[in-house]
Amino acid sequence: MNPSLPIACTEHDHNLCVHQALQAADALCSRQGVRLTALRRRVLELIWQSHKPLGAYDILAVLSQEDGRRAAPPTVYRALDFLLGNHLIHRLASLNAFIGCTHPAHAHQSHFLICRVCHTAIEVDSPAISATIHAAAEAVDFRIEGEMVEVVGLCAQCQAATK
Amino acid sequence: MNPSLPIACTEHDHNLCVHQALQAADALCSRQGVRLTALRRRVLELIWQSHKPLGAYDILAVLSQEDGRRAAPPTVYRALDFLLGNHLIHRLASLNAFIGCTHPAHAHQSHFLICRVCHTAIEVDSPAISATIHAAAEAVDFRIEGEMVEVVGLCAQCQAATK
DNA sequence: AAGGATGAGTTATATAATAACGTCCCTCAC
DNA sequence: GTGAGGGACGTTATTATATAACTCATCCTT
Ligand SMILES: [Zn+2]
Ligand SMILES: [Zn+2]
Ligand SMILES: [Zn+2]
Ligand SMILES: [Zn+2]
Numbered sequence: 001m002n003p004s005l006p007i008a009c010t011e012h013d014h015n016l017c018v019h020q021a022l023q024a025a026d027a028l029c030s031r032q033g034v035r036l037t038a039l040r041r042r043v044l045e046l047i048w049q050s051h052k053p054l055g056a057y058d059i060l061a062v063l064s065q066e067d068g069r070r071a072a073p074p075t076v077y078r079a080l081d082f083l084l085g086n087h088l089i090h091r092l093a094s095l096n097a098f099i100g101c102t103h104p105a106h107a108h109q110s111h112f113l114i115c116r117v118c119h120t121a122i123e124v125d126s127p128a129i130s131a132t133i134h135a136a137a138e139a140v141d142f143r144i145e146g147e148m149v150e151v152v153g154l155c156a157q158c159q160a161a162t163k
Numbered sequence: 164m165n166p167s168l169p170i171a172c173t174e175h176d177h178n179l180c181v182h183q184a185l186q187a188a189d190a191l192c193s194r195q196g197v198r199l200t201a202l203r204r205r206v207l208e209l210i211w212q213s214h215k216p217l218g219a220y221d222i223l224a225v226l227s228q229e230d231g232r233r234a235a236p237p238t239v240y241r242a243l244d245f246l247l248g249n250h251l252i253h254r255l256a257s258l259n260a261f262i263g264c265t266h267p268a269h270a271h272q273s274h275f276l277i278c279r280v281c282h283t284a285i286e287v288d289s290p291a292i293s294a295t296i297h298a299a300a301e302a303v304d305f306r307i308e309g310e311m312v313e314v315v316g317l318c319a320q321c322q323a324a325t326k
Numbered sequence: 327a328a329g330g331a332t333g334a335g336t337t338a339t340a341t342a343a344t345a346a347c348g349t350c351c352c353t354c355a356c
Numbered sequence: 357g358t359g360a361g362g363g364a365c366g367t368t369a370t371t372a373t374a375t376a377a378c379t380c381a382t383c384c385t386t
Contacts, residue, residue: 093256126299136289141319150311156304
């Protein structure tokens with residue numbers, strides 16, 4: 001196995017992923033003076049349950065089940081809005097789904113490689129991608145406010161599996 | 164006015180845009196041996212009515228009105244699927260909307276600059292963007308099947324207007 | 327004319343997201 | 357204290373986007 005592969009694509013202690021993500025979220029929210037309430041934290045935890053994007057209604061189903069009672073769409077969407085606003089998750093428009101941000105501490109754009117087979121979404125941190133996008137925008141005098149890059153294809157594992 | 168700006172951002176004879184797009188579509192479909200039926204052609208024409216992405220239900224509303232009888236969603240979505248499949252339009256996932264392809268004759272990815280204010284969508288043809296995306300994908304052994312780049316911001320005109 | 331493929335009409339439903347309003351609870355000025 | 361204000365969340369209803377399943381008409385092909 002290629003040791004340089006992103007963690008999302010490799011066998012790893014995923015409990016540690018979740019734990020670190022939640023700790024980072026706690027730290028970030030306290031630093032920002034915003035409240036990571038129990039509900040918001042639980043939604044973030046659910047999103048982090050895997051490296052695959054999760055739909056709002058999937059989250060809703062889990063909450064409804066474990067809460068015994070209700071849980072309506074606005075409950076989930078408000079939590080998601082909070083998490084998005086504080087850069088703790090990203091929204092993948094091509095999937096209508098959400099995924100935990102792997103480096104929430106610094107501002108960055110949403111660049112993902114999404115496996116068509118196993119649905120793993122790999123967050124890419126490539127300044128070169130942003131640089132070329134900025135160059136193209138500058139050429140037509142366009143002022144960038146937000147970039148969204150979603151690439152679909154096959155991750156390393158699924159390529160190997162289908163060989 | 165900057166003469167190097169993309170046509171979508173400038174004053175121009177838009178009837179010509181539409182006319183050329185429909186002619187190109189006729190040519191392409193006949194070359195491919197597929198049928199650009201009246202309905203499909205009409206939907207393409209509606210999408211080309213501006214350089215702003217158009218929603219499926221906007222198309223549906225127009226068709227319903229002019230047809231007298233109510234057109235139903237599948238009618239529109241089937242036409243859209245055909246147009247997408249033959250690369251005559253692109254789908255903008257971040258807007259759930261569709262826009263005419265400016266160079267359908269050769270295969271290419273979906274790269275757009277979308278103005279937050281006037282909603283104009285500028286199709287970008289930048290091999291450099293694809294190159295950097297490919298480099299990032301190769302670094303993690305990911306095989307690309309399709310790229311989606313949607314950048315939101317302010318087009319040149321709207322920057323000038325809000326100054 | 328029979329058979330098969332394609333395009334499109336029709337009805338119903340699935341999936342995703344938001345609007346509008348109410349309640350609880352905490353905090354802060356008075 | 358108390359009550360005004362605001363944030364978080366519950367609740368109900370609705371809007372927006374997309375697809376399933378079935379039907380029929382048309383047009384080739386044989
Ligand atoms: Zn993990
Ligand atoms: Zn991130
Ligand atoms: Zn034009
Ligand atoms: Zn195009």
